[in-house]
Every structure is written in structure tokens, then in C-alpha cells.
Amino acid sequence: MSVLAQFALNNLLPALLAGSLAWAFVHAAVRVLGIRHGRLRLCLYAAPLLKSTLVLLGLLPVLPWPREIFGPWWAQALPVETVLPWFILSTGLLILGQWFARDRARRRLLAGSNSQAPPRLVQSLDRVMDAYRNNVERIVGRCRFDGVPARPNLRAIHRDLRGPAVVFGEEPVIVFPAAMVESLSDPELDASLAHEVAHVYLRQPASCFSAENVRAMSAANPFGALIAAQLHREEEKACDDIAVDVLSNRDDYADMLIRVYRLGRSSAANPSLRYAHQLLGTGPMFSERIEHLLARDDTSASSWERVAFGAVWIVLLAVFFAGLIAAFVL
Ligand SMILES: [Zn+2]
Structure with missing residues (x-):
């Protein structure tokens, strides 16, 4: 054989x-x-x-x-001595390939964005980062490597975008549809930004069981591809929980999701967002998340x-x- x-x-x-x-x-x-x-x-x-x-x-x-x-x-x-070098090599190559594809998509997306985010959006991110700092003990688990994430960059974008998203690269960037900034109230802006910051928090490479570590582990294991969709759903729900924990506004948060869904329904999804984490996710995931949020009194x-x-x-x-x-x- x-x-x-x-x-x-x-x-x-x-x-x-x-x-x-x-x-x-x-x-x-x-x-x-x-x-x-x-x-x-x-x-x-x-x-x-x-x-x-x-x-x-x-x-x-x-x-x-x-x-x-x-x-x-x-x-x-x-034996492990035979498999490990090939596993490390293929994982490295796959992660490198993903990184280049993600970086290319990120450049394409940011090329059409305004580097100056509207003041309301910047103020909203200020409030969200303050909330993360003040509630750090609520979100930090027992993992000693976890901590408040660094403040991500923020861009307003004028191209079609179904909702805010976080784009990862050298530094994470939150992209926000410019038209949506005007349509959302301050608490709704805070709630949507808190969700994107939660993605940044979960992706800190040193964090225990961070989505980044899970992604690295699954790159060269075909089982990773089988469960990628479910892990993505779980990450979205975890980000919802973190955002609600930080802002303590579960009902407002669920309202925000519905409102962003309605506002974003008319916009076509931007193909550059393939490698971004969008607030809304896919249809079934969206209703599952609303149910997840409202099914419990305390997150x-x-x-x-x-x-x-x-x-x-x-x-x-x-x-x-x-x-x-x-x-x-x-
Ligand atoms: Zn998300």
C-alpha cells in the first residue's frame, strides 16, 4: 500500500x-x-x-x-514523526494562501472607503471601547491571555454593503456603510460596533480557543471544512453575547439586528466581503441569533x-x- x-x-x-x-x-x-x-x-x-x-x-x-x-x-x-512535518507545511501554505486572498480582498474593499469616519461613528466606538474596558471582568474568561482588544480602525464605506463588517489583515478594520450611520440611533450604532469589536476580541491570537487558533488548526484538516459553518454560527452567537454583556442592552441589541437587517436587505452583498465578518451573517443564522438572544434573560x-x-x-x-x-x- x-x-x-x-x-x-x-x-x-x-x-x-x-x-x-x-x-x-x-x-x-x-x-x-x-x-x-x-x-x-x-x-x-x-x-x-x-x-x-x-x-x-x-x-x-x-x-x-x-x-x-x-x-x-x-x-x-x-506515526506523528512522519505526518507532523507535512501537516505543518500544508497548514503554513494554506494559511499563507488565505492571508494573501484576504489581503487582496481587504485592499479592494478599502480602496472605496473614506478614511475619515463620521464623528458620530467615532464617538460611538469611543463609548464601546470604554464599555469594554469597564466591563472587562464580565467578558474575560479564565484564560490569562485574554484582555481588552486594541481599538480597531474604523472606515465609512460608500459602496454596497449589507451591514457593518470587520476586515482582518495586519490590523483589523471595521467598515461601516456610510448611509447606515444616519439611519441608526446612537444605541444601535453602539450595539453594532460592540459586535464587531467582539470579533476582534475573539481573534486575538494569544487568546485561549480564539477563532484564529481554531482556524489555524482546521486549515489542513478536512474535518475543519465539515464543521466550518457551524463554528462560524457559534462565533456569531458568542460575539452577540459578548456585545450584550458589555453594553447590557439585550432588547436594544435584538432591535438593532432587525433594523440593520431591514436597512441592508436592499443592498447587494459586496463580493470583496468574502473574507470579512459581516454583522448579519446569512439568513437562517440571523433568525437563529435573534432567538438565541431573546430566549434567555441573562447573557x-x-x-x-x-x-x-x-x-x-x-x-x-x-x-x-x-x-x-x-x-x-x-
Ligand atoms: Zn459577526
Whole structure:
């Protein structure tokens, strides 16, 4: 059997199966235990990707049991010394390719933007950044690397844009449709900017389980492509929760989403925005987010959610990452 066939059969196939099993477990646990808090969910939904990547590298079997089935399969996997250099190389190349595509799209988009954002928009971002600084303890988790994000650049844009978006590159830039600035009230402007700043917050590379780290992990793992849409949904909901936590205005926030949706419905989506995070996302995601926001009285995680989150991680570590813990302990 060729090396490539051996990799496909004994590394890739088990990686897809392991990721799917972990995904099914997390999905069922989140639903049954009623974990609705955005950041906790995002952290849980990243676990199947981590598991799948470790199986792809030949570091873990699909499951520790039944040993007779998964043990021999794992024994035939290409070892980590063989897979890791190729994994790092392909991940590096893919991330570099994505970076160039994103940078090109960003240049095209910003070429039509006004570097001078309207004063109302600048004042709104001032208020939002103040709110982030004043409420940092509400949003910062237990990750010691997390902190208030740096103030992103701000541009008003005159081209067709369905709503505000954040464009990542060397420095994140929030682009805002110029026409929409006039149509939104101050609280609505604050709410939409708070959502975009939340994306910047979640993408801090040093942050635990940041969307950027998850993206890097999924670049060369086909399982990442399978769950990309779901992870994107979870990131949007986590950003909604962070924005509401920071501004403490859940109903205003939901009103803002509906209003931006109505205002943006007539505009065609700008093709340059393929690599941007837009406030509205896609249709089904939009209604799901409104429901997510209004289904709970408080966006901060309840004690029950924290306990349930911890319990799910204990099961994940014991069942899906068991071999890894044993390797560290022994
Ligand atoms: Zn968003």
C-alpha cells in the first residue's frame, strides 16, 4: 500500500470518524444540558476539531474502547514523526494562501472607503471601547491571555454593503456603510460596533480557543471544512453575547439586528466581503441569533451552565483525549 493510501485509510478516515463522534457528543450534551452561553459553546465545539487533528497526526486512536477494534487500526496509522512535518507545511501554505486572498480582498474593499469616519461613528466606538474596558471582568474568561482588544480602525464605506463588517489583515478594520450611520440611533450604532469589536476580541491570537487558533488548526484538516459553518454560527452567537454583556442592552441589541437587517436587505452583498465578518451573517443564522438572544434573560453564563461545561470537558478528556493524558502522566 502506498504511503498516501496508508495515510488516507489509517489517519484521515479515523480523524473524520473521531471528529464526528466527538461532535455528536458535544452537540447532544449542549442540547440536553441546555448550555446556551456563546463563549462556553464555542469552546466546546472546538474540542472535536482538536480531537480530529490529534487522530490525524497519529497521536490518538478514534476511541480507547473497544480496544480490539480501534487499537489495531491506530497501530497501522502513520506515526506523528512522519505526518507532523507535512501537516505543518500544508497548514503554513494554506494559511499563507488565505492571508494573501484576504489581503487582496481587504485592499479592494478599502480602496472605496473614506478614511475619515463620521464623528458620530467615532464617538460611538469611543463609548464601546470604554464599555469594554469597564466591563472587562464580565467578558474575560479564565484564560490569562485574554484582555481588552486594541481599538480597531474604523472606515465609512460608500459602496454596497449589507451591514457593518470587520476586515482582518495586519490590523483589523471595521467598515461601516456610510448611509447606515444616519439611519441608526446612537444605541444601535453602539450595539453594532460592540459586535464587531467582539470579533476582534475573539481573534486575538494569544487568546485561549480564539477563532484564529481554531482556524489555524482546521486549515489542513478536512474535518475543519465539515464543521466550518457551524463554528462560524457559534462565533456569531458568542460575539452577540459578548456585545450584550458589555453594553447590557439585550432588547436594544435584538432591535438593532432587525433594523440593520431591514436597512441592508436592499443592498447587494459586496463580493470583496468574502473574507470579512459581516454583522448579519446569512439568513437562517440571523433568525437563529435573534432567538438565541431573546430566549434567555441573562447573557452571562449561569452557575448551572458553568458546572455543565466543566462536566462535558471532564467526559471529553476521559473518553476522547484519554491516551493523551496518559502519555503526559506516564
Ligand atoms: Zn459577526
